[in-house]
Amino acid sequence: MAGRLRWQTGRVVAIREETPSSKTILFDVPGWPGHLAGQHVDLRLTAEDGYSAERSYSIAGPVDGERVELTVQRVPNGEVSTYLVDDLRVGDELELRGPIGGWFVWRVEELLPVLLVAGGSGVVPLMAMVRERARTGGVAPFTFVYSARSAAEVYYADELAGRARDDDGLTVSLVYTRSAPAGSHRPAGRIGQSDPDDLGWKPGAEGRVYVCGPTGFVEAVVGMMLDRGHDPSTIRTERFGPTGG
Amino acid sequence: MSADTDMGYVDGNAVIGAFTEVFGSDVSVVMLTCAACGAARRFVEAHVYDRGPGIVLRCPQCDEVTARMVRTPSEVWVDLRGVAAWRIPANVVI
Structure with missing residues (x-):
């Protein structure tokens, strides 16, 4: 992992429904350093009163410049996932940090089944x-x-x-x-x-x-x-x- | 989520970000030795309870608390008394 983890701003550039209870959200993250298959990001939502909640979501797509694609499942009563699946719109901005995790990853150099x-x-x-x-x-x-x-x-x-x-x-x-x-x-x-x-x-x-x-x-x-x-x-x-x- | 899949905990993967932010290198590959039972397991294998005001890590072998983290707007408080040793691969130290 290069450099310290820091919060960055990602802008939603596309949303598509995956199933009735999940959506795939494509973010543009200026300065994104790239990622490995299997890594994830933390997303942070902050309310006007300063209350914040963060959750970890796996990245769904391979490295693609400054694009980061997530698929989020709506968890009933979940304070973050319900917002992401039901309320998020193209053009919205969110705080995220990543890529995270160097263990649950796969690299093409690995040739074993x-x-x-x-x-x-x-x-x-x-x-x-x-x-x-x-x-x-x-x-x-x-x-x-x-x-x-x-x-x-x-x-x-x-x-x-x-x-x-x-x-x-x-x-x-x-x-x-x-x-x-x-x-x-x-x-x-x-x-x-x-x-x-x-x-x-x-x-x-x-x-x-x-x-x-x-x-x-x-x-x-x-x-x-x-x-x-x-x-x-x-x-x-x-x-x-x-x-x- | 049905009750049969909710065992009350997740694993260390869910809180790599929070700990990596504090420690400055990728904690997912770090080996933690439990102070209670001596088992050495990867950080990502810890049982994680993240529902309260803080994050609690428990040893996947004996279930003793190994680490706790509470974050406030002004500071991060980390209690590592349940970990006897951290073993960090040299290639992830920044």
């Missing part, structure tokens, strides 16, 4: 890795397992379908936990619940695993992998929860 396991909005930093791989022509095999409640809650659905078809070496597998659309390869259920081979990744496999999602999801996936004999040193995790609001 990668397993990405996403729960809900935990897909965001993992999607940044998939996009970075495509941007840089990365050759590391990627297996992407994405758990969502239903098809309506899948982020980046069209792009994922396209990448699953077009990106060499990328396998995408959607796991629906509540309702699976017609034609799904498995019935609705949690990862490993109905199909122990959901992850398609064998103990002893060489490579790295990234797991991101709500705390309970990450603990369940990691617990399952450790029970099956996976090496904990190959697994990197990021947990978030409703406290993120």
